[in-house]
Amino acid sequence: MPAFPVPSPGFRGRGADGNPPNRFEALRWEPDPEVDPADLPSPRTLFLNDDSRSFLTTNDSPDLPFTASCNPYRGCEHGCAYCYARPTHEYLGFSAGLDFESRILVKLRAPELLRAELARPSWKPQAVAMSGVTDCYQPAERKFRLTRACLEVFLDFRNPVGIVTKNHMVTRDADVLGELARWGCAKVFVSITTLDEELARALEPRTASPRHRLAALAALRAAGVPCGVMVAPVIPGLNDHEIPAILKEAGAAGAIEAGYVLLRLPHGVKDVFSGWLQRNRPGEREKILGRIRELRGGELNDSRFGARMTGIGAGAETLARLFAVGCRRAGFTGERTRLTTDHFRRVERGQAELF
Numbered sequence: 001m002p003a004f005p006v007p008s009p010g011f012r013g014r015g016a017d018g019n020p021p022n023r024f025e026a027l028r029w030e031p032d033p034e035v036d037p038a039d040l041p042s043p044r045t046l047f048l049n050d051d052s053r054s055f056l057t058t059n060d061s062p063d064l065p066f067t068a069s070c071n072p073y074r075g076c077e078h079g080c081a082y083c084y085a086r087p088t089h090e091y092l093g094f095s096a097g098l099d100f101e102s103r104i105l106v107k108l109r110a111p112e113l114l115r116a117e118l119a120r121p122s123w124k125p126q127a128v129a130m131s132g133v134t135d136c137y138q139p140a141e142r143k144f145r146l147t148r149a150c151l152e153v154f155l156d157f158r159n160p161v162g163i164v165t166k167n168h169m170v171t172r173d174a175d176v177l178g179e180l181a182r183w184g185c186a187k188v189f190v191s192i193t194t195l196d197e198e199l200a201r202a203l204e205p206r207t208a209s210p211r212h213r214l215a216a217l218a219a220l221r222a223a224g225v226p227c228g229v230m231v232a233p234v235i236p237g238l239n240d241h242e243i244p245a246i247l248k249e250a251g252a253a254g255a256i257e258a259g260y261v262l263l264r265l266p267h268g269v270k271d272v273f274s275g276w277l278q279r280n281r282p283g284e285r286e287k288i289l290g291r292i293r294e295l296r297g298g299e300l301n302d303s304r305f306g307a308r309m310t311g312i313g314a315g316a317e318t319l320a321r322l323f324a325v326g327c328r329r330a331g332f333t334g335e336r337t338r339l340t341t342d343h344f345r346r347v348e349r350g351q352a353e354l355f
Contacts, residue, residue: 011042011098013205015079017275019095020268023087043102045077047140050105055113056128062305066162069132070114072146074105076134078166080204081276082233085133087267096268101206104140111149118157119348125341127160137167139206151176156347160185160339164230166193168208168216174223184340187226189259190217192246194239202280214253221254226337228257231323235263236291237284240319244326251330258332260323262311263292265301291315 011017021028055070075089079101086096094103107113117123130136136147151173154161161180163170170177170188180186194200195210208216220227229250234240247258265273277285289300295311296302302312310316327334 013079014042014098014101015081015083015203015205015276016097016101016272017279019097019099020271022090022093022095023267024090025093043098045102045104045139047143048103048105050074050107052107052109052113054117055107055110056117057132063309064129064132066127066129066132068126069129070110070150071131071133072107072110072136072144072150073134073138073140074107075100075103077101077104077139078135078204078207080166080207082203082235082263082265082269082273084233084264084266084269086269086272088133090268097272104138106140106144107146108144110146111153114150114153115156118153118159119346121346123346125159125344127162127339127341128154129162129164131164135165135167135207136163137165137169141167141169148173148176151180154185155180158183158185158343158345160341162187162189162339164189164191166191166204166207166213168212171216171219174220174225177220177225178223181223181225183343184338185343187228187257187337187339188220189228189230189257190214190220190250190255191230191232192250193232193235194242195245195249196239196242199239203276214249217250217253217255221256226257227255228259228337229255230259230261232259232261233263234260234319235288236295236315236319237288238281240322243319243322244329247323247326247330247332251332256332257336258323258327258330260319261309262295262316262319264308265292266303270300295319 019029056068057070058067076083076085086100089096089100094100130147141147155176177186177188190213192210192213193204197209200210217227229246231243231246277288292300295313295315297312302308310320
């Protein structure tokens with residue numbers, strides 16, 4: 001039996017070619033062997049109401065620079081084949097494959113819940129990360145506008161917020177982000193995986209193109225919003241050689257900070273990404289998977305704190321040096337924009353207009 005299932009030809013505009021088994025479910029769906037997957041239509045995106053009663057979540061991970069985060073959407077239509085968040089859909093009874101990118105749960109009450117939580121006396125003002133799991137500017141945001149509504153709540157309270165996104169749509173909210181930045185309460189990281197337009201379309205089928213992400217950096221900086229670039233994920237053997245060029249272009253566009261994250265393949269993501277390689281880079285598949293294992297102690301994933309973001313061994317050290325040299329040549333100093341809670345104010349609904 002092969003290490004990974006033999007993939008179908010894939011669906012247009014989707015990163016996954018099927019639904020890997022949910023590790024929490026005893027039953028699994030098997031495709032009909034007599035049906036050619038190429039004859040099946042691409043699954044239509046369904047938006048489902050997420051009736052969560054809270055919005056802010058916390059973590060104690062030593063790998064993350066934030067404690068509090070929020071996500072208006074669960075699942076992500078961007079369909080990135082490598083997305084580490086795919087297994088989170090398994091907690092909902094879905095799959096990390098096509099379900100993750102076509103069954104989107106929408107937190108319609110997100111702005112209301114956020115306002116109530118920031119107004120509580122127990123809330124300790126601190127920076128909140130948006131897109132800690134899924135992208136808050138994924139295509140659904142055009143329709144639901146929950147991210148913008150949440151940013152307006154953060155502005156009312158002057159509570160700092162940091163965003164990571166792959167979508168040029170973030171520039172739509174440059175006015176609110178610019179006002180937040182005026183109080184030292186906002187910064188945005190734009191994630192750029194590759195400068196190769198063709199590779200980006202295949203790897204991240206419903207995200208903004210690399211040139212539009214660079215344009216987003218320029219537009220946000222023009223609006224006074226501190227910006228950074230996240231070279232993520234770094235995929236050994238596929239895009240690691242692009243690190244210096246990405247840093248150079250991002251710095252020229254206006255980024256003042258930079259970071260990187262090594263590819264993570266937890267649970268069902270391994271199947272999705274391996275299937276993508278078989279469809280798009282069949283001749284390089286084993287080389288790329290081998291390179292990943294070199295940086296992950298012989299496995300395709302290493303979930304240990306301190307290793308999961310950067311890898312281990314000589315290959316990881318080489319990658320870190322390549323990034324450091326690229327940063328110096330691109331003009332990144334290593335300084336970080338510090339968000340502040342000095343201007344936080346606890347307000348009730350409608351009270352902000354009085355200030």
